[in-house]
Amino acid sequence: MKKLLLIALMASALFAQVKQSEEIAVPYIPYPIKMGKGFNAVQANCLTCHSFGYIINQGPQSKDFWAGKVVKMVVHFKAPIDKKDTQTIIDYLYKHYGNGKLK
Amino acid sequence: MKRRDFFKTSLAAAGALSIGTSLEAAHQPKDGQVISPLAFPEKRPMITYSDRPPLLESPRHVFARPITENDDFFVRWHMPEIPTYIDLETFRIKVSGLVNKEFEVSLHDLKTQYEQVEVTAALQCGGNSRSAFTPTAGGIQWGSGAMGCAKWKGVRLRDLLNRAGLKKDAKWIGFNGLETASYYKTPNFIRELQLEELDDHVIVAYEMNDEDLPYLNGFPLRLVIPGTYSDSWVKMLSEIRVTSDYEKLFFMDIAYRVPDNECECEEPHKKYPTTKPITKMNVKSVIGYPENDATIQNGSHIVVRGVAFDDGTGITDVLISTDKGKTWDKALLDNGEAGRYAFRGFRYAFKPKTQGKLTIMSKAVNRSGEEQPFAKDIKWNHGGYKYNGIDEVTVEVI
Numbered sequence: 001m002k003k004l005l006l007i008a009l010m011a012s013a014l015f016a017q018v019k020q021s022e023e024i025a026v027p028y029i030p031y032p033i034k035m036g037k038g039f040n041a042v043q044a045n046c047l048t049c050h051s052f053g054y055i056i057n058q059g060p061q062s063k064d065f066w067a068g069k070v071v072k073m074v075v076h077f078k079a080p081i082d083k084k085d086t087q088t089i090i091d092y093l094y095k096h097y098g099n100g101k102l103k
Numbered sequence: 104m105k106r107r108d109f110f111k112t113s114l115a116a117a118g119a120l121s122i123g124t125s126l127e128a129a130h131q132p133k134d135g136q137v138i139s140p141l142a143f144p145e146k147r148p149m150i151t152y153s154d155r156p157p158l159l160e161s162p163r164h165v166f167a168r169p170i171t172e173n174d175d176f177f178v179r180w181h182m183p184e185i186p187t188y189i190d191l192e193t194f195r196i197k198v199s200g201l202v203n204k205e206f207e208v209s210l211h212d213l214k215t216q217y218e219q220v221e222v223t224a225a226l227q228c229g230g231n232s233r234s235a236f237t238p239t240a241g242g243i244q245w246g247s248g249a250m251g252c253a254k255w256k257g258v259r260l261r262d263l264l265n266r267a268g269l270k271k272d273a274k275w276i277g278f279n280g281l282e283t284a285s286y287y288k289t290p291n292f293i294r295e296l297q298l299e300e301l302d303d304h305v306i307v308a309y310e311m312n313d314e315d316l317p318y319l320n321g322f323p324l325r326l327v328i329p330g331t332y333s334d335s336w337v338k339m340l341s342e343i344r345v346t347s348d349y350e351k352l353f354f355m356d357i358a359y360r361v362p363d364n365e366c367e368c369e370e371p372h373k374k375y376p377t378t379k380p381i382t383k384m385n386v387k388s389v390i391g392y393p394e395n396d397a398t399i400q401n402g403s404h405i406v407v408r409g410v411a412f413d414d415g416t417g418i419t420d421v422l423i424s425t426d427k428g429k430t431w432d433k434a435l436l437d438n439g440e441a442g443r444y445a446f447r448g449f450r451y452a453f454k455p456k457t458q459g460k461l462t463i464m465s466k467a468v469n470r471s472g473e474e475q476p477f478a479k480d481i482k483w484n485h486g487g488y489k490y491n492g493i494d495e496v497t498v499e500v501i
Binding site (some may be wrong): 022023024025026027028029031049050051053054057058059060061065066069076077078079080087099103 | 139141144145151152153154155156157158166187188234238239241242243244284285286288290318319333357370486
C-alpha cells in the first residue's frame with residue numbers, strides 16, 4: 001500500500017497534469033513583414049491591435065482596398081491613427097502588398 | 104483510352120481551366136498551406152494566419168472523419184486581448200435587460216441546476232474557403248479548414264431566458280464574450296439575435312467532444328447555434344442581454360454580410376447597395392482523403408473520405424466524379440445518427456485504372472434539392488463569404 005502511494009506521488013510529480021483552469025500562454029510568431037519606407041508607422045499603429053499575419057494573409061490588393069482597410073481601422077475600430085500616418089501606412093501597404101491596381 | 108490520348112485530353116482540360124480561372128469569380132480554394140511548427144495551447148500544429156488574435160486553420164486530412172478533434176479544431180478570434188486565465192470560482196454568466204429577474208449563474212450551477220443537453224453540430228466561419236474568390240476578396244485567405252464538427256454539451260438558452268422571465272417587449276438578445284480590444288472605444292464583439300430566430304437547439308455549451316472547451320475555442324462557455332455560420336457562436340460568453348430594439352453594432356451592421364439579392368453576389372467595382380447577414384449555411388462537402396498531390400498506385404483500391412453538411416436541412420447524397428464532372432456516382436453515407444446539424448461522413452471506394460493525374464470531385468445534395476455548384480459557377484461577393492463550390496483533389500496515379 002505504502003509502495004503504491006509512493007508510486008502515485010512520484011507519478012504526479014513527474015507528469016504534473018496541467019489543469020484546464022491554469023493560465024495558458026499564446027505563442028508569439030514573428031511574421032516575415034517586409035521592411036521599407038513607412039514601416040515605422042505600420043509597427044507603431046497596426047501592431048497594437050493585430051499581428052503582421054493579418055496584413056500578409058489578406059493577399060495582394062489594390063490601393064483602394066488598402067486605403068479602405070486603414071480607414072476601417074480608424075472609423076469602425078477607433079484606432080487613433082493620425083492623418084499623416086494613415087497616408088504613410090496606405091502607401092507602405094500598397095507598395096509591399098499591392099496588386100499593381102489603384103482600384 | 105490509350106495513355107497518350109489521356110494525356111492529351113487532360114492537357115487540354117488543364118489549359119481550359121487555366122484560361123477559365125482568369126475570367127471566373129471563383130476557383131478551388133487554397134490548399135496544402137504550411138503548417139506552423141509551433142503548436143498553440145491545447146492544439147496540434149495548425150495552419151497559422153495570426154497569433155494575435157489567434158487564427159488557426161485545420162489541414163484537409165482532418166476532414167476524413169466526421170468529428171473534428173478538439174486539438175485540430177479551427178480557431179478564429181476578433182480582438183487582440185483574450186483572457187488566458189479564467190477562474191471558475193468567480194466566473195459568472197449574466198442574464199440582464201428586459202427580464203423580470205436579472206441573475207448571474209456559475210458554471211457549477213449551470214451544470215447542476217438545468218437540464219443538460221447535447222447537440223452535434225458543424226461550426227464554419229462565413230469566410231471559410233475565401234481564397235477561392237477572384238479578385239481576392241478582403242479578409243483572411245482561408246482554405247477549406249475554417250470549419251469543424253463537434254458534439255457540444257450544455258444547457259438550452261431558452262431555459263436560461265425562462266428562468267429570468269422575458270418581459271413583454273423583449274425582442275432581441277445580445278451576446279457578449281470576454282475578448283477585448285486594445286482601445287476602449289473599439290466596439291465589442293457583440294452579436295444580436297432576434298428572439299424568434301432562436302429554437303431549442305441553441306445551447307450555451309461548456310463541453311466539446313466530452314471534454315471542457317479548449318481556451319482557444321471559448322473556454323469555459325460558448326454559444327452554439329446549429330446550422331448557422333460561426334460569427335454568432337460567441338466564445339467565452341459572459342453576458343446575455345435582452346432588449347426591445349436592435350442596437351447598431353459594427354459586427355452586425357458591417358461585417359459578416361452579403362449582398363441582399365437572390366444570388367448574394369455583386370461586381371467587384373459595383374458593390375450592391377444593400378446587404379444582409381450571412382446566417383444559415385449552404386450545402387457543402389470537403390474531401391479529407393486523399394489529399395492533393397498524393398501518389399496512388401494504379402489499380403489499387405482506394406477509399407475517398409470526406410464530410411458533407413448544410414444548415415440542418417439534411418444531406419441526402421454525396422456524389423463523386425473521377426472524370427471532371429461528366430459522370431457522378433453516389434458515395435456511401437454514414438448512418439446519420441449524429442443528427443442533421445452534424446458533418447455527414449462519406450466514403451467512396453474505387454480503383455484507378457489509368458496512370459497520370461486524376462481529379463476526384465465531391466458534390467453534396469440536400470433534402471431541399473440544393474447542390475453544390477462548380478467552383479467556376481460561384482458568383483463573387485466583396486466579403487468572400489459562403490463559398491461552397493464542388494470540392495476537388497488531384498492525385499498522381501503511378
